[in-house]
Amino acid sequence: MSERFAGRVAVVVGGGHGIGRATAEVMAREGAHVVVADADAQSAQEAACSIRAGGGSAEGHEVDATDASSIGRFFYALGEGGRGVDVLVNCPAHATDTHFERFTEGDLDLDLTVTLKAPFLCIQAAMPLLLKSDAAAVVSVGSVNGLGAFGNEAYGAAKAGLINLTKNLALRYGPHRVRFNVVAPGSIHTGSWDERMAAEPDILDRVSRVYPMRRLGTVDDVAAACAFLASSDAAWITGTTLTVDGGITAGNSELIAAIFGEEFFQTTFDERPVA
Ligand SMILES: NC(=O)c1ccc[n+]([C@@H]2O[C@H](COP(=O)([O-])OP(=O)(O)OC[C@H]3O[C@@H](n4cnc5c(N)ncnc54)[C@H](O)[C@@H]3O)[C@@H](O)[C@H]2O)c1
Numbered sequence: 001m002s003e004r005f006a007g008r009v010a011v012v013v014g015g016g017h018g019i020g021r022a023t024a025e026v027m028a029r030e031g032a033h034v035v036v037a038d039a040d041a042q043s044a045q046e047a048a049c050s051i052r053a054g055g056g057s058a059e060g061h062e063v064d065a066t067d068a069s070s071i072g073r074f075f076y077a078l079g080e081g082g083r084g085v086d087v088l089v090n091c092p093a094h095a096t097d098t099h100f101e102r103f104t105e106g107d108l109d110l111d112l113t114v115t116l117k118a119p120f121l122c123i124q125a126a127m128p129l130l131l132k133s134d135a136a137a138v139v140s141v142g143s144v145n146g147l148g149a150f151g152n153e154a155y156g157a158a159k160a161g162l163i164n165l166t167k168n169l170a171l172r173y174g175p176h177r178v179r180f181n182v183v184a185p186g187s188i189h190t191g192s193w194d195e196r197m198a199a200e201p202d203i204l205d206r207v208s209r210v211y212p213m214r215r216l217g218t219v220d221d222v223a224a225a226c227a228f229l230a231s232s233d234a235a236w237i238t239g240t241t242l243t244v245d246g247g248i249t250a251g252n253s254e255l256i257a258a259i260f261g262e263e264f265f266q267t268t269f270d271e272r273p274v275a
Contacts, residue, residue, distance in 0.1 A: 004231040005032030009083055012036055013065050013122050014091030016043025018190045019141055022223035023089050028056030030227065032087065037063040037074060039092070065092050065118035068125070075125040085129035087230045090119035090140040095155035108154050115158035120165060123180075130178050137230040140166055141222070142182040144245050159184075163241050170239030179238040181229040186245030189216040210254070212247030 010027045014020040016038030028034045028051040036051075036058060038044035044060035051058035064070040078085065094114035096107040119140050130136040145152055146159025163182050170180040187193070187207055193216070196203050208215050225244045228234055243249050256264050 003031035004227070004233065005030045005087070008032045008086040010034050010087035010089065010230065011078070011085050011126065012089045012091065013063065013118075014038055014141075015089070016040050016047050016060075018091070019185070019188065019219045019222045019226075020089065020091035021047050022219035023091070023226045024058065025051060025054075025056075026220070026223045026227045027087065027230070028054075028058055030231075032057075033083075034058040035078065035083075035085075036060045037065070039064045065090075065122050066113050068121050071121050071125045075129060079129055083129075084132050085126055086133040086136055088122065088126045088130065088136075088138045089226055089230065090122055090138070092118050093141070093143070093155065093159070095145075095152040097152070100153050103154065111152075111154035112158050115155055116161045116165070119162060123165075123169065127173075127178075131173075131176055134177065135232060135235065136178040137234070138166075138169070138178065138180045139226045139229045140180075140182050141226065142184040142241060144184050144186050144243060144249050146182075147184060147241070147243070147249055166241070167239045174238060179229075179234070181234070181237060181239070182241040183222060183225045183229060184241050184243045184245065184249075185217055185222045186211065186243070186248045187216045188222060189218055210248070211245075212250060212253055215246065217244060217246060 005027050010032040012020050012024040012034060015024040015036035024034045024036050024047055034051060034056065036044045036047045039062065041062035044062060048058040048060035061074060063074045092114050094111050096103065096111050098107055123138055140162050142162050143159045144150055145156035146163050150156065166180045166182050193204060204216060222244050225242050229237065229242060
């Protein structure tokens with residue numbers, strides 16, 4: 001087992017569930033002391049507990065990443081406690097599933113606040129601690145929605161903003177050796193998909209068929225990319241967006257099928273079936 005985060009402190013905001021939790025776990029397995037910060041106090045404690053039970057080092061904190069004073073208190077306390085911060089991972093986001101024409105100002109505020117304002121505030125509050133690290137890295141979890149049109153206009157616009165924020169900060173803090181990158185996942189099989197499956201049992205099959213890799217991603221697929229970008233393996237990578245999307249942004253499989261037919265995806269080199 002490699003120990004890419006030995007001696008490092010990693011703060012995972014939104015680390016109580018899903019992608020954040022998987023990222024916290026992989027960083028702990030590779031030697032980090034992980035600070036799980038989540039608006040859901042119980043999930044933050046559970047994630048930290050489970051990491052400790054597996055032999056890792058972790059603590060859980062209740063933090064509302066949309067609230068500047070909550071975040072300010074959290075990072076101030078970390079600094080006062082003598083902890084530096086080497087890695088910051090930003091996970092929270094919100095996408096309101098309402099048609100554009102019925103989207104309210106409140107829906108817009110919510111999506112922009114959780115998806116864009118929260119990582120902005122977290123990075124700003126963490127900067128004094130990140131600047132003390134000899135090799136600091138910020139990884140923000142974006143989405144393919146920030147790179148193209150996949151519905152959810154407000155969420156997509158906020159994720160596009162997150163990519164731009166990341167590029168600006170990469171330039172501003174490059175001279176101080178703090179790196180900033182985005183991981184942009186496609187559809188990841190998390191709890192929200194299981195809820196949808198209750199109403200639409202074939203939803204996963206329909207969505208999987210659209211992906212070149214013919215499956216949804218897993219939280220571990222995304223966590224591995226977050227860990228890579230946060231580690232010294234990515235020491236000269238900053239300002240970039242790494243898609244973890246089974247190829248969905250590489251091109252349009254349905255257009256290719258419309259032009260060339262399904263034969264395009266078949267191979268005569270082996271017997272593996274194409275879904
Ligand atoms: N799941 C997917 O299919 C998918 C696809 C693309 C991108 N993403 C992105 O991945 C990230 C994580 O998504 P997920 O599916 O793991 O979500 P999730 O809901 O499983 O986990 C999000 C975590 O963030 C916490 N959180 C929410 N608001 C918070 C706040 N204000 N302050 C602190 N913590 C807060 C939640 O309590 C939860 O623990 C998001 O940025 C999302 O946009 C997810």
